[in-house]
Amino acid sequence: MTIINSTFKIFATLTKQTSSHETTNYTSVSHLRVDKGEINKHNGHLKGLIICxxxxxxxLxxxxxxxxxxxxKIFYPFFVLLFYALSVLPVFIAKRTVxxxxxxxxxxxxxxxxxGMVLSAFALPIVLAHSSVITWTACTLTIISNLINYGxxxxxxxxxEEPYGSMF
Structure with a gap:
């Protein structure tokens, strides 16, 4: 599927040109006919992407x-960004090789x-707060950030619907 066809499909969802006399399962834009079920599937992925x-x-x-x-000017909580980036790599590599x-x-x-990396992302702010490098408020905000981002x-x-999800 090319980018032009995708653009026409998105345009078809926005215009919704159907006849008032007959009910069809298709929306047409010039020569392109798109199934409405496919449009709803595309909109579902778009909604999921916007929510993510x-x-x-x-x-963040x-x-x-x-x-x-x-x-x-205490930027130690930003070290959890390394865990965000590194935690997906093992699964990404394993998924491509299996x-x-x-x-x-x-x-x-x-x-x-x-x-282990997800656990480390939650443990790092607690260890930093326990050693008084950052405050407990910063620790709490970092853990809230971890919950939202890892969720x-x-x-x-x-x-x-795969056993472990699509996992990239």
Missing amino acids: AFLTCMG TFLILACAVPTP PNGETNPKTEFALFLTA TIFGYAMRD
């Missing part, structure tokens, strides 16, 4: 607040590494 973007922005806002509000979504030791080890990542990864 909004939640990610909200989580809490992370920025953790750095700026309690004690200005055919047909089968489980094997490689996939299980990737899930183990991902769980978004998990929701995105589990969006399909």
Whole structure:
């Protein structure tokens, strides 16, 4: 499917040109006929993408607040961004190397590494707050950010009906 066809499909959802005398399951834009079920499926993916973007922005806002509000110019909570980026890599690599979504030791080890990185993202602000490097308010805001961002990542990864979700 080319970009032009996708653009026509999106345009078809916006215009909704149907005859008032007959009810059809198709929407037409010039020569293109698109099934309305496919349009609803496309809109569902678009809504999911918008929700993921909004939640990610909200989580990053809490992370920025953790750095700026309690004690200005203390940027240690930003180190959890490394865990956000690194936690998806083992699953991404394992998913690309294992055919047909089968489980094997490689996939299980990737899930183990991902769980360790997610746990580390929650433990880092607690250790920093316990050692008085950051305040407990910054720790709380960072943990709220972790909950929102990892919830978004998990929701995105589990969006399909495969055993472990689509996992990218």
